[in-house]
Amino acid sequence: MITRTVSKNPRTTRGDLVNDLQSAGTKVTKATISNTLRRQGLKSCSARRVPLLKPVHVQACLKFAREHLDDPEEDWENVIWSDETKIELFGKNSTRRVWRRKNAELHPKNTIPTVKHGGGNIMLWGCFSAKGPGRLIRVKERMNGAMYREIFSDNLLPSARALKMKRSWVFQHDNDPKHTARATKEWLRKKHFKVLEWPSQSPDLNPIENLWRELKVRVAQRQPQNITALEEICMEEWAKIPATLHLVVTHCTCSPSSCLPAPRTCLPVASIQQLMQPSTLGKTALSHISMINYSYTWRS
Numbered sequence: 001m002i003t004r005t006v007s008k009n010p011r012t013t014r015g016d017l018v019n020d021l022q023s024a025g026t027k028v029t030k031a032t033i034s035n036t037l038r039r040q041g042l043k044s045c046s047a048r049r050v051p052l053l054k055p056v057h058v059q060a061c062l063k064f065a066r067e068h069l070d071d072p073e074e075d076w077e078n079v080i081w082s083d084e085t086k087i088e089l090f091g092k093n094s095t096r097r098v099w100r101r102k103n104a105e106l107h108p109k110n111t112i113p114t115v116k117h118g119g120g121n122i123m124l125w126g127c128f129s130a131k132g133p134g135r136l137i138r139v140k141e142r143m144n145g146a147m148y149r150e151i152f153s154d155n156l157l158p159s160a161r162a163l164k165m166k167r168s169w170v171f172q173h174d175n176d177p178k179h180t181a182r183a184t185k186e187w188l189r190k191k192h193f194k195v196l197e198w199p200s201q202s203p204d205l206n207p208i209e210n211l212w213r214e215l216k217v218r219v220a221q222r223q224p225q226n227i228t229a230l231e232e233i234c235m236e237e238w239a240k241i242p243a244t245l246h247l248v249v250t251h252c253t254c255s256p257s258s259c260l261p262a263p264r265t266c267l268p269v270a271s272i273q274q275l276m277q278p279s280t281l282g283k284t285a286l287s288h289i290s291m292i293n294y295s296y297t298w299r300s
Helices: 002-008 014-023 030-039 055-067 073-077 145-162 182-190 208-222 227-244 283-299
Strands: 043-046 048-051 079-087 097-100 111-114 122-129 132-139 170-172
Touching: 002 014, 002 030, 014 030, 030 043, 073 079, 079 145, 079 208, 122 145, 122 208, 122 227, 132 145, 132 227, 145 182, 208 227
Parallel strands: 048 111, 079 170
Antiparallel strands: 043 097, 079 122, 122 132
């Protein structure tokens, strides 16, 4: 009964199970429940937060992954990745725990859907390539299209020069409305930018998410006490990242196998002190897409 219950609802707590069993006439302790679940290969883990995806988003991500499986490593080295993120002054809010088996952290039942920029105290824009991080800036006002285009001139182009990108370098950004506005597209066209076509709701495909995670971990360790200190520490820690940034060549096999043939690809991922695992645009990204696609197929 215990295993069946948590398999149906991984967010069931030990207290819930104790109460259910007591109502059925069986008295057990929380420790007994934990031991029983461990013997079945289940352990209590923090629920992974993932983007809230609709079926159309899943299919778009899967299409992107398939189209780029055979792209050579040199192509990805020529991309400047960009994104915005919010960093909270006192870290994340509460987490949710789920009972899951090993390597099942990205199954939809074991994750918490989120929307982008769900909270925080300062907004940052940054970029990087396989050669290292570019500029990081704080966006002090609500960003609009005009401000975003200023970032191109004041920060993106200087970053490309500092990183010594080839003349044919490609720019990546997501499908935020200010990114896809007509004026923004026209600016990029006039400046002869090559823009990577990007599926909506797919931050897990962007390797800069690894940098954001590393930055947030470093900032949290220094425990800033106010917004000014938070901004200063963000800039200081970002500046330290290039010394440990390196390219990881990822050979990935997608899982589950029913969704994609076993692909083999070489893709760039920022790896920092072993935290940057070959996930984005690699094993985790493809497995994540395939797992969600598989769940939709299975549910139907």
